[in-house]
Amino acid sequence: MKLADKIAAHQDWPFFTFEFFPPKTNQGFENLLSRISRLSKLNPLAISITWGASGTTKDRSLELAGLTQQDYGVDTVLHLTCTNMEKGTVDDALRAAKERGIQNILALRGDPPRGQEYWIPTDPRFAHGIDLVSYIRSSPEFSSAFCIGVAAYPDGHPDREMDEDAEIDKLKDKVDAGADYIVTQLFYDVDNFLRWLGKVRDRGINVPVIPGIMPLQTYSSFLRLTKLCGSKIPASLHSELEAVKHDDQQVKEFGIRLATDMIRKLVGSGKVPGVHFCTLNLEKSVQRVLESLGWTNPRDTPRTKNKLIADTPGDAVHTNSVDSELLVTPITAAHSVTSGLSSAPAADRELGSGEINSATTWDEFPNGRFGDFKSPAFGNQDQWGGSVVTRPEATDAWGNPKTLDDLTSLFVRYLDNSEILTTPFTQGPLSSETRMIITHLQRLNKRGWWTVGSQPAVDGAPSEDEVVGWGPRDGYVFQKCFVEFFANREDVAKIEKAIEKEGGGWISYFAADQKGECRTNVPDDGRNAVTWGIFPGQEIAQSTIIERESFLSWKEEAFSIWSEWASFYPPGSAERKLLESVRDERWLVSVVHHDFKNPMALWTFFEESLLR
Template identity: 60%
Template sequence: MKLTEKIAKYDRDRPWFSFEFFPPKTDEGFENLLSRIARMLTFDPLALSITWGAGGNTKDRSLELAGITQSDHGVDTILHLTCTNMKKGMIEEALRDAKARGIETILALRGDPPRGQEHWIPTDPRFTHAVDLVSFIKTTPEFASDFCVGVAAYPDGHPDRETDEEGELEYLKQKIDAGGEFIITQLFYDVHSFLSWVKKVRQKGITVPIIPGIMPIQTYASFLRMTKLCGTRVPPELMADLVPIRHDDQKVKDYGVDLAVNMIKQMAASGDIRGLHFCTLNLEKSVVRILENLGWAGGSLKLANKLIADTAIGPTERVITPHHAADSAAVSLAVAGPQPEGEAGKGELNNAASWDDFPNGRFGDYKSPAYGETDLWGSSILSRNQALEQWGHPRTLDDLTTMFLGHLHSKIATTPFSPAPLSPESIMIIEHLERLTRRGWWTVGSQPAINGVSSADEVVGWGPRGGYVYQKCFVECFIEQKDLEKIERKVKEKGEGWIDLYAANLRGEFRTTAMEEARNAVTWGIFPGQEVAQTTIIEEESFLSWKDEAFAIWEEWASFYPPDSEERRLLNGVRNDRWLLTLIDHNYTNPSALWSFLFKDDPVI
């Protein structure tokens, strides 16, 4: 059923919500996400939404996941669809595929903006803005009657800041006039500002449902990254609350739950907001806790009187009850009994709902549904002009070395591989990173060895307080094949089992000295009353998944420059010829072990 038809079925006093997921990068993560979705369906979401990678880079996975949730689980699914940098004909192909899978709702998005005059893949000139996609669906007889179309909005302003607020409101109205039937907003944390924005939208004559995007704060680092990415306004009082607890991941997560609950209560009291859209980041626990705290948990049709009673709205109180999707497979899933165990990370004491609660990014557990967390709605952190301002116009290998050194020395804030300044813990090993980089081994990831430091430590601490954290030293860089062969030989002859390497190139060649199916925990923590928490794992599957992304970054970076330019030739040459290398030292008790091994007798460096 189309989303707008489902919304119309519910009374004004019944809140409803949807869950957003992204297709994981690995097969194991994909399978475990299906188990997670099955559990979360017991909360009776009105719909699920599945994201679409920029330029269609997750096309097959997005359609597969959306098809499973729509057909196998019987839950109405919203398929995100971005239109820029899409190969010609891909839009029609995606819409036909969605239609065949029974999907009836599309969230029409622009996606990544064009990268200059010539793009890195062939693009369809019919689609440069989201309004083009909305209009296409609604005016094409093949699709017009089959899809309900939603659009995105940015209460805090579009991250590209191409126009002022009035201009953005006018553009939003154009999307609605073209056929947009509902609005899902980008994340925000200032409810007062959001409600003021809603009034301005209504004054513009826009009457379609506005569905606020809610993203619970998971970690302080991810909060900073996402708010920067989305251009989100952060109230000073929120930062004042977060900064003192920023090193305690559990307190940050707890704060994020409480904040979301309070935000939802304020919005419910406004009278104009009926539904919510939870950006789950493929994580489960925080969203579940929010629903439980609101009294919307379990699909048991509890009355949510407390929601409005807690928000002093005057002498007349409305009774709000959670929606009940009786026509979905959620009901049958809820009573079907326990799901089969087997989800990765579920030990005797761990609950499958929360085994990957703590940071799980590029080197997290590749079996986690949250592995390879993607940015929202195909957005990029830097525009082309911003990138060129920071990264310049490299024409030689020495120019690239200078750029990477500039990041190490805090002369530039980012590189194509590092969206933020050098971290404090990397500064602990900066002299070694500098030595590698000057040699032409451009470092893009690293961490120092840590042996039992307090989890409250301001540089390397994480997780609940009262614990101890550990790290194996590793470094990741791009190197030439002749250097790879030297370091591989040295690891095999002199590593004595303490050093392992993973290396791969664009052509698909792969080398490793690790044991078959080895899974190297390189960051772990010991906390009171818990099993050992392993937040960073390096193994073949996750390394190869990241390798594909890493070489794609070189390609995108090259696209910033004209086709026949020296810059593009250089960057494409690096992409074609270099290897991505990760070196791990298993002796975490010796902070200098990896560096002594690399630099001793200096046969390579």
């Protein structure tokens, strides 16, 4: 059924929709289907499937959307972007959607593929979201087949190319071209949203406007996504979050309360018919928000447009996020996943975070880059794709590197905490955890091995420790020391030889280049947990795992960052030539020492075997 018709038929109670993205791996895809099956029992009005930045997941998107529409019987919205699309591919996508019974499209411009400095349409007929709307509406084959949604930005478009009034004019143009509903970018300032919505209505835009809600998952992902989306953060929210940022469980609880309160205020205004949850392929927080609202059983629990009726008090939030019946046995735990969004890479920062091995909660603390590749949340964490860094920001922060020595100086100065506060591989200054091993990282970088990820060894630190702690309180956390860096082919060979000769079986490594060659001493099915925790009443949680498929997925991301960095400089320039040569010639290396009880084990190996 078309979404606009469903919204019109449900004016007497608020609705909600869920958004998912196709995971990068086959096992992540299969596990997402189980997650969608569970969430579908909450009776969302529709499910939304993203197209992926640059259309790279279009086949997966169509497959996933077809399954949710046909196998799960949930009306599905397929995102469609202009990026890398031309008339033939747009027609193919629309026909494929139509064949799968999909009647709803969200038409977006999309973001430039990583490594391209500007958004340039493949087909000049598809340069903006409005072009997709106009094309569908003008097509005898597709015009009546689809209900079309478009995006809006209550806090302003991230590109900031025009003022608010001009953006609302553009939104009106999309509606006049045939859009049936609007989904907004995520936001956290409800008062500003309602003010913006008033201006939208005054402009004569009368189609449903569905606010995008993203419950906070972790402090680091909150910072990244709000920067990416250009979201305005109220000062009170920022200060409250700062107070709990070192406690993952409290951040998650805060996020649940915040999303619940936002939705109550939005729906209570009488101006919002429902909300759109950006799930990030995570499950528990969204379910908890709906439970708090009393929306988890709409057939039995009445809901009205201006009143929320629930069995629990208005501010009720469960204090224990782990349902005992969801605990799994050690046997099934061995086959389950444990943590992590494959987030945009961060240099030398804390990676650990996770909770129990439960089908609904195994990846509910997505801090780690190396979450299990089987996780439904293994993949793109952005709402609609995109990069955090702009060209002006890049050149201001990192200058004009023209030689390898310039790059070494940049990474060393970052570690020295001087005037460089970011690198292309991190979005902020050094973490306190990194400072525990700073002298060792400095040695590697001065050697020309540019570090982009690391963590110190930790043996049973309290889970509430402000530097290395994660997860619920009253537990203990553990870490194996690892470091990750870029090195040339000759150095990779030396590292391999040293590990084989002097590692004593204690050291695992992966090394890969941009072309696809991979070297390792880890078996194909090897799974190396490098961060884990023990918490009261729970099984051991393994929050950070390094194995072949997740490393190779991150490798693709890492080398694409070199391409993106190079794109900020003119073609033929010394800077672009340098950065592209690094991308083409260097290797990404990840080295783990398994002796977590000896904090110096990995660094002693490097000093005695490779840095003398």
